[in-house]
Amino acid sequence: MSEQSLHDRLGGIYAITGTVDILVDRLFANAPVDANEGVHAHHGDPANAPGYTFPVTAWSVQAAGGPRCYPGMDMVTAHETLKITDEQFDAVALEISATLNSCEVPTPEHTEFVEIIESYRSEVVEQRPKAA
Template identity: 35%
Template sequence: MQKKVLAIAMIAMSSFAFVSCNKDDDQPAAPQTLYERLGGKNAISAVVDQFIANVAADPKMKRTFQPLLDDVAKGNTARVTSLRNNLIDQIGQASGGPEKYMGKDMVTAHKGMKITDDEFNSLVADLVASLNKFSVPSKEQGELLSVLGGLKGQIVNQ
């Protein structure tokens, strides 16, 4: 009888030990990166596509982006594709994703464009409209705009 009780006790103890070792529920979840909260590369790509469409339709951006729009009208999509891919990589990297921005630094990329404060603010509004279209929560919008807004001095009046 004692052997039976001892065997049952040992089985119960080993079961308890096994269950307690596998309790992942007690561990707090690692905080998600902004990249993950934005939805990753596919979601960022959708926002960028909408952003490019918004900028192309924005009359305030006509002066700045007309050469690019003219290329697209002629069937040359290489520059807009490069811009799209660079924006996806830049946002991906800035938000903690695996993408690596390999484009030009912001001063070099915008040299001679003479983007004004008004145009920059219009670009931000075009991005916000894209984020809103995809129901990106305001917290994530604020975090992303904070990161990207830090680039303003490297873009405006170059």
């Protein structure tokens, strides 16, 4: 018998959707994340939450090995105008981790999902020229 996907071990679409709902509320309330003008366009109005929740849920489902359902852009294209810093990436990663903790996601699945998030750092964080 093959090992279950992370998607299945997280509880599937319903559990992932519930967790993302909590995460989005946390992200909208996160002042350091919202301080970024580009990100603020997503977070500025709480009415935007459902529109933000859908792609984050679809991406999470797909990244965790569930059905291919993410209709959005690749991570580089989706984030290239946002000028996200390492500190802002860390703030989002911390919110993700805290949300997984609050939802009592077991340590192996928590660690695996956080590792997936970290693997996208270079695609999300603005690449700055190195000082000479």
